[in-house]
Amino acid sequence: MAAGTWNDARTMLAEIGGLSRFTGRFFREAFRPRFEWGELLQRSYVNGYLSFPLVGITAFIMGIVLTVQSRPTLARFGAEAMLPSMVAISVVREIAPVITALICAGKIGSSMGAELGSMRVTEQIDAMEVSGTNPFRYLAVTRIWSTVLMVPLLVVMADAIAIWACFIGVNMQRSVSWALFQQQVLDAVVFSDVVPALIKSVFFGLAIGVVGCYKGFHTEKGTAGVGQAAHSAVVTASLLVFIIDLVAVQVTGILGFN
Amino acid sequence: MDTLEPTAPAATAEAVIEVRDLCIGFGGRPVLRGFDLTVRRGENMMVLGRSGSGKSVLIKCLVGLLRPDSGSIRILGQDVLALDQEALDRLRVRIGFLFQSSALYDSMTVRENLEFPLRRHALARKPAERDARVREALANVGLEHSADLYPAELSGGMRRRIGLARTLVLAPEIVLYDEPTSGLDPITAREIVELILGLQRKYRTSSVIISHDLHVARLAANRIAVLIDGRNHAEGTYDELRAMSDPQIQRFFTSL
Numbered sequence A: 001m002a003a004g005t006w007n008d009a010r011t012m013l014a015e016i017g018g019l020s021r022f023t024g025r026f027f028r029e030a031f032r033p034r035f036e037w038g039e040l041l042q043r044s045y046v047n048g049y050l051s052f053p054l055v056g057i058t059a060f061i062m063g064i065v066l067t068v069q070s071r072p073t074l075a076r077f078g079a080e081a082m083l084p085s086m087v088a089i090s091v092v093r094e095i096a097p098v099i100t101a102l103i104c105a106g107k108i109g110s111s112m113g114a115e116l117g118s119m120r121v122t123e124q125i126d127a128m129e130v131s132g133t134n135p136f137r138y139l140a141v142t143r144i145w146s147t148v149l150m151v152p153l154l155v156v157m158a159d160a161i162a163i164w165a166c167f168i169g170v171n172m173q174r175s176v177s178w179a180l181f182q183q184q185v186l187d188a189v190v191f192s193d194v195v196p197a198l199i200k201s202v203f204f205g206l207a208i209g210v211v212g213c214y215k216g217f218h219t220e221k222g223t224a225g226v227g228q229a230a231h232s233a234v235v236t237a238s239l240l241v242f243i244i245d246l247v248a249v250q251v252t253g254i255l256g257f258n
Numbered sequence B: 001m002d003t004l005e006p007t008a009p010a011a012t013a014e015a016v017i018e019v020r021d022l023c024i025g026f027g028g029r030p031v032l033r034g035f036d037l038t039v040r041r042g043e044n045m046m047v048l049g050r051s052g053s054g055k056s057v058l059i060k061c062l063v064g065l066l067r068p069d070s071g072s073i074r075i076l077g078q079d080v081l082a083l084d085q086e087a088l089d090r091l092r093v094r095i096g097f098l099f100q101s102s103a104l105y106d107s108m109t110v111r112e113n114l115e116f117p118l119r120r121h122a123l124a125r126k127p128a129e130r131d132a133r134v135r136e137a138l139a140n141v142g143l144e145h146s147a148d149l150y151p152a153e154l155s156g157g158m159r160r161r162i163g164l165a166r167t168l169v170l171a172p173e174i175v176l177y178d179e180p181t182s183g184l185d186p187i188t189a190r191e192i193v194e195l196i197l198g199l200q201r202k203y204r205t206s207s208v209i210i211s212h213d214l215h216v217a218r219l220a221a222n223r224i225a226v227l228i229d230g231r232n233h234a235e236g237t238y239d240e241l242r243a244m245s246d247p248q249i250q251r252f253f254t255s256l
């Protein structure tokens, strides 16, 4: 029992060390010349554009549900008019970034873990390396850049869709004009809501990309290892999203943005 | 094709690969324990060893995929273990590597697999030039009509041929073959060996062939090094080895 816990702790520390080294290597290689633009574009299409429908539908539903569920509480305080501002602030600050990041952790994390993992166990990554192409630069750097760029973009789109869904939710009970709704949202959401959320999203993207690539590159034990890599990429990336969220709320608090 | 034999190197040919006292182990268990090997230009050197004896580990050390614990490796006059990443990548372009599993990029068609190394090294900049090289490489292995197939659509023998074509498309000076015939039926295996010999003759490559298969040894090798217990146990031509009385070497022949 004690030995098991000790081993688990050691595995976890080794994992954290490995992930940190992988991240460090990404930053060393990320800005070096001879950049793989074609591969970055391809990955951004796969990881960004193809994730959009899922993120969009989820954001739409979250927007409506949040609006409909918050109404009775606000109505009890006679504050129903606050509905658009309240929903908009929660969406921009927390709901859209975290929901988008979790969807991406699941969708992108697992597909990167499985794709790179199967390339690893079938020696495709070794083949690339011996033909003189650095697989870290070609495969990992491009994929991590794509999530760093695409996750914040998806978050902005999720913001827009969820707020639009909120407008629909508000209008389910009372008729509110788009102009008035828009005015209320723009009055409520300020710079210090948007910017920290976007910065946080960049870190979500970084975590998802790094974990997916790290798990894929370090796949062992044949085909079974590929499933394992995909699974643990999702678990680790999701966990990291929450940890980053927690750190971010502390940091914005210290900087006086909360 | 039956008369095809490995072309013998000139007696004075310089060494293109020199491995000295190579040691590597995994988790405290030694795999290579002071392995020595010399390959001269134009020679087909075969390393014969049982499954799990460390043959793949040996050639992975040669191209820097694995780092040995000690020893020295010189290839084409360069000290592999002392090279920085860029110099190593430049050297790797001059060395071809055929993987046991063929290791084709399965998200790419056969054509894209062959074009990948050409694009990466800007060796054939114009599309027409690239096309010509891909066509030649496919013709070399007799698979001109497979350019637009995906690896999943190929048979094992075809994959091995495409792997060979991809290895040779960069015109390497040295080719390392990891069990080129394993998992193939005897007829296909024979065809692959003949292809290897034909291409060696055509492009004047030096090669290291790793295998446990004595048929390959007899057909393709100028010289054979026997890997036993992590060391180069004995070395010689097929006939020289067969004449040796050493029981560990005779075991390979009696299993024929």
Ligand SMILES: Nc1ncnc2c1ncn2[C@@H]1O[C@H](COP(=O)(O)OP(=O)(O)O)[C@@H](O)[C@H]1O
Pocket: B026, B031, B049, B050, B051, B052, B053, B054, B055, B056, B057, B058
């Ligand atoms: N990356 C590795 N990590 C740990 N052990 C390895 C690794 N590669 C090879 N080995 C071990 O080294 C030994 C030799 O393997 P290998 O060279 O693949 O044998 P073969 O001669 O059949 O090609 C095997 O026992 C294998 O388990």
Ligand SMILES: [Mg+2]
Pocket: B055, B056, B057, B100, B178, B179
């Ligand atoms: Mg092997």
